[in-house]
Amino acid sequence: MSPSSAPKATSTAQARGALPMVRAFVQAYPGRSAAAFVAVFIAGLMDGLGMSMLLSMLTLTTSGAGHKASLPEQVATRIATFLGLQPTAPVLLALAILLIALKAVLTLLANKQVGYAVAHIATDLRLAAIRSVMAARWSYYLKQSAGRLSNAIATEAQRASEAFQYSAEMAAMLLNSLIYLGIALSISWRAGLAAGIAGGLLLAVLHVLIRTSRHAGQHQTRLLTSLLSATAALLAAAKPLKAMAREDHVDALLSDQMKQLRRALRKQVVSREALSAWQEPLLAIMVGIGFFLSLVVLQMPLAAVLVMLFLLARVVSYLSKSQRSYQQIVVRESAYWSLMDSIAAARAEVEPEGGTQTVQLSAEIRFDAVRFRHADGRLVLDDASFAIAARELTVIVGPSGAGKTTLLDLVVGLHRPEAGTISIDGVPLHELSIREWRRQIGYVPQDTVLVNDSIAYNLAFGEEGLAEADLREALQAANALEFVDALPDGLRTLVGEGGCRLSGGQRQRLAIARALVHKPRLLLLDEATSSLDAQAQAAVIETVQRLKGSLTILAVTHQERMIAAADRIYRLAGAQVSADPAAGQPKRSLQA
Ligand SMILES: Nc1ncnc2c1ncn2[C@@H]1O[C@H](COP(=O)(O)OP(=O)(O)OP(=O)(O)O)[C@@H](O)[C@H]1O
Numbered sequence: 001m002s003p004s005s006a007p008k009a010t011s012t013a014q015a016r017g018a019l020p021m022v023r024a025f026v027q028a029y030p031g032r033s034a035a036a037f038v039a040v041f042i043a044g045l046m047d048g049l050g051m052s053m054l055l056s057m058l059t060l061t062t063s064g065a066g067h068k069a070s071l072p073e074q075v076a077t078r079i080a081t082f083l084g085l086q087p088t089a090p091v092l093l094a095l096a097i098l099l100i101a102l103k104a105v106l107t108l109l110a111n112k113q114v115g116y117a118v119a120h121i122a123t124d125l126r127l128a129a130i131r132s133v134m135a136a137r138w139s140y141y142l143k144q145s146a147g148r149l150s151n152a153i154a155t156e157a158q159r160a161s162e163a164f165q166y167s168a169e170m171a172a173m174l175l176n177s178l179i180y181l182g183i184a185l186s187i188s189w190r191a192g193l194a195a196g197i198a199g200g201l202l203l204a205v206l207h208v209l210i211r212t213s214r215h216a217g218q219h220q221t222r223l224l225t226s227l228l229s230a231t232a233a234l235l236a237a238a239k240p241l242k243a244m245a246r247e248d249h250v251d252a253l254l255s256d257q258m259k260q261l262r263r264a265l266r267k268q269v270v271s272r273e274a275l276s277a278w279q280e281p282l283l284a285i286m287v288g289i290g291f292f293l294s295l296v297v298l299q300m301p302l303a304a305v306l307v308m309l310f311l312l313a314r315v316v317s318y319l320s321k322s323q324r325s326y327q328q329i330v331v332r333e334s335a336y337w338s339l340m341d342s343i344a345a346a347r348a349e350v351e352p353e354g355g356t357q358t359v360q361l362s363a364e365i366r367f368d369a370v371r372f373r374h375a376d377g378r379l380v381l382d383d384a385s386f387a388i389a390a391r392e393l394t395v396i397v398g399p400s401g402a403g404k405t406t407l408l409d410l411v412v413g414l415h416r417p418e419a420g421t422i423s424i425d426g427v428p429l430h431e432l433s434i435r436e437w438r439r440q441i442g443y444v445p446q447d448t449v450l451v452n453d454s455i456a457y458n459l460a461f462g463e464e465g466l467a468e469a470d471l472r473e474a475l476q477a478a479n480a481l482e483f484v485d486a487l488p489d490g491l492r493t494l495v496g497e498g499g500c501r502l503s504g505g506q507r508q509r510l511a512i513a514r515a516l517v518h519k520p521r522l523l524l525l526d527e528a529t530s531s532l533d534a535q536a537q538a539a540v541i542e543t544v545q546r547l548k549g550s551l552t553i554l555a556v557t558h559q560e561r562m563i564a565a566a567d568r569i570y571r572l573a574g575a576q577v578s579a580d581p582a583a584g585q586p587k588r589s590l591q592a
Pocket residue numbers: 142374375376378380398399400401402403404405406407446
């Protein structure tokens with residue numbers, strides 16, 4: 001099964017609850033669900049037949065001649081005769097043992113199918129959640145919290161998949177209780193009816209505990225989401241918090257949510273244990289009443305009463321077990337719906353593929369009368385027209401917060417202009433295949449992002465087919481080869497969480513190498529040399545100068561050296577782009 005077989009994300013308008021969830025699972029995994037159901041059904045029949053053998057053996061040894069055989073006894077006798085055996089007590093016992101053993105084997109097979117399905121569901125839900133977020137618009141991604149996403153992928157997917165396991169258990173228990181109810185009805189409809197009513201009563205009386213569990217589960221889902229969002233955000237700021245001795249602040253911020261979560265979990269445990277604790281005595285009371293009614297009121301023979309009570313106890317006990325499974329389903333149901341909501345919301349914000357055209361960036365990137373504002377209404381570009389010539393170094397300068405990073409994001413296609421056109425070699429960006437365009441880009445963000453893996457991993461970053469020589473060449477170009485070679489494990493060195501085992505300057509050089517390793521046509525540098533010392537800066541700028549004849553470079557910078565090396569300089573301020581007189585003479589005309 002593929003992640004596409006994960007249950008379909010639904011809109012909030014659709015029916016919620018445990019049953020629609022189970023239906024979605026069954027629709028997503030019809031093969032495994034059917035196999036598990038068939039195995040459980042046959043296992044239930046084997047169990048029923050095995051018990052019929054035992055009951056026949058019991059009545060055979062306790063009832064005298066003239067006893068009218070019940071349906072299960074007739075079936076047991078017929079099976080024995082069909083097998084060419086005399087329906088004697090030892091034969092019936094042996095057949096009962098065989099059938100019960102067969103039931104165990106079939107139950108194992110059913111559980112195996114369910115186990116596979118559970119693993120698939122968890123994986124498919126996780127992949128569906130990750131893919132939906134990664135495929136969403138950048139503006140949507142910016143609104144998400146990493147903690148919420150981690151919670152959806154780790155906890156909610158796990159709880160949702162466990163709900164399937166409990167659904168299978170509940171179905172098995174319900175089937176078994178129905179089979180025993182059938183046997184009881186075939187022996188005496190009165191006794192069968194009594195068993196049915198007793199079971200129904202038991203479920204109804206204890207249903208209040210199911211409601212408590214559902215609420216506690218919903219509470220748990222909400223709390224885990226906000227708790228993990230807050231935790232991830234605070235952990236990201238661990239260093240300044242620790243450096244200023246404010247770690248207690250984390251404790252204070254999280255402790256209230258922790259307490260609430262503990263309360264929700266305690267409620268779940270209490271209602272789960274209360275359900276088991278109450279089911280036992282209620283079952284015993286019902287058996288006692290049944291015993292009294294059949295022996296004293298209905299004056300049934302003891303052997304028949306024992307058989308009936310045994311069946312009644314089986315029906316009610318299977319129903320109780322199915323109720324316990326149902327309780328576990330409703331505890332987890334909210335995790336499933338929360339995850340489905342997240343997936344549906346991300347899919348509704350899917351980033352358009354763009355057009356089908358491709359370009360090689362051989363002439364220019366042009367902004368024509370471009371206007372852009374962020375979602376909060378902040379105007380970043382207003383009627384901006386300028387050109388970035390291919391194979392040149394173009395530098396953007398401007399005050400902090402003017403919108404330089406936003407301008408780079410517009411070139412990448414992460415944001416779309418509200419008016420005007422951004423075109424590459426004359427083709428509007430929205431007509432280009434956006435992924436094809438981005439594959440040509442090497443991007444060095446303002447804040448270096450390294451993942452907790454090796455240097456080699458961070459350089460390749462998912463790009464396939466790179467040889468070690470390619471990595472070394474990129475490191476050389478970024479003036480990073482020397483320090484990487486000096487590390488004991490070289491390219492295999494682990495960089496730590498967020499690259500914490502490297503200096504800021506080293507991290508930045510690795511980010512530059514990563515942007516160069518796939519030989520891009522356009523290199524975007526967002527304050528890419530801000531953490532480097534003068535020597536390292538000079539080396540990177542030398543590389544940039546060397547590269548600019550063969551690739552297009554657009555750099556946001558405040559650094560004099562980079563500005564001095566530029567072919568064109570634009571200043572962004574007050575939502576206007578202009579040639580920058582303060583940054584020295586513009587090397588080329590503003591209007592390309
Ligand atoms: N996703 C966003 N939603 C709303 N406003 C944003 C968003 N991103 C940036 N801004 C705002 O847009 C403006 C431009 O931000 P941007 O990061 O592009 O500026 P910048 O010129 O690169 O700044 P700096 O030199 O300080 O890095 C800022 O006022 C910022 O607060």
